[in-house]
Amino acid sequence: MAASTPESTPENSDYYVKSAEKTLSVLLAFTGDRPALTVTQVAEATDLTRAAARRFLLTLTDLGYLTTDGALFRQTPRVLDIGASYLAGLSLPQAAHSHLTALAQELDETATLTVLDGQDVLYISRVAAPRLHSVTLNVGNRLPAWVTSMGRVLIAALPDAAREEFLKQLVPQGFTSYTISNIDDLRAELQTVRKQGWCLVEQELDEGMRGVAVPITRDGDVIAALNVSIQPGRAKREVLTDRVIPLLHTTAQRIAEDFGGRQRTAARAGS
Template sequence: MGEQPDYFVKSAEKTLAVLLAFNAAHKSLTVTEVAGAIGVSRAAARRFLLTLVDLGYLEVEGSAYRQTPRVLDIGASYLAGLTLPQVARPHLQALANRLSETTSLCVLDDQDILYVERISNPRLHSMTVSIGNRLPAWATSMGRVLVAELPEAAREEFLNNAKLQHYTAKTVSSIDELRAELDTVREQGWSLVAQELDEGLRGLAVPVYRGAQLLGALNVSVQPGRIGSASITDEMLPLMRQAAIDIADDFGGRTAEQN
């Protein structure tokens, strides 16, 4: 590579390189990992990281750093004409048509999930929700995916504030049981909730990432008696994960393979 022009600011290049080092495969990075990724000393990497923490673009927990939603501001002007529901809708529609089930996109808002887009299947079921509706995050597959992906401190804060309620005979019964379920969801990358919020209804959810940022959760609501739990994950998970990637890519995201 030739010499850089006189105006070139090397620190600006390195700052952007730090932000781009984070992606779906590397959501948390240590000082050493960042130093190796951008080719600087640990001391220099630490200065870049702490500066970005002070500016609100990164957060630190122990020795690990993560991006915050503020990084989305960098591309805000380019994406100003796009909204996540608009981008997600054709993908949710295609998935609903493929599976003949209801599909949704939700975000986490404090202790609730908020529906931002939903494509209903003609089959009727006892639970009717619309865009803008809220449900308790701890009792839904979407909520568990979103809470499981939170940093540990934020996840514990959520659990400390959660108010469990007995909806059905299968509703999770304790915070310890819920914490164990969240650990499983975080490890496997998806959540299946069966008849905990509504009798007979099962929900399968996967996270939707834009780069290293969690945009929301994609959900398929499965009617009772259609297929067993094992068949749900075998049939639906690959299609849902691809739809989540497609939504993120259309919204300006980059898959882990591209980083």
């Protein structure tokens, strides 16, 4: 029988630098739930000896990636430099795609990401419901913003003067018998959307379809809207308010974080 040979792994490769692995493991020991750690806690989390963990922590402190009060260590905003180049090249659709896919699978509905472009909403990312074999609206398509849930979320987020200018240019029309086509009624609806942080449009653009949308916010600015379209018969209104809207808010937050929202917040908090 031939003698067995060690399984090829990165750890036994001639290029592998074990200290690099340990350095990253120390940095990754810090999480949102555990932002401050002692030497002992880091040693336990990284499977290092206490003495080794202390050396890594003090070195990272000297390099400016950690700070310490003598007992507890914390990350500094300088750790953001590690991912800065990646984030700089990451587009919003790229950051959103995996989250749109998860949302579409969770709800079995089509999930869409849009931005405001003039009087329209522009589709910049879209993941169809798993049960659908085709979709009629794709990336690059446009719809009148004022009559869609995502459009109203985006219009509602505009500064007062810009919102009024938008309404001034609007020529509303009745797409269905449910369409809000009066400017004063639409203005009131936008105020409600702005206050509650989400929008539900029921059969105003297309009979037999309702849209639910929430804003995606980064640094206090609304940068896009997240939407799912649901046929009235597939979900009661209380399902929308109790399950769908909270899930949309959670997904929107994750998209914003992956697009740099979490890092920017952390940087401000550490400055």
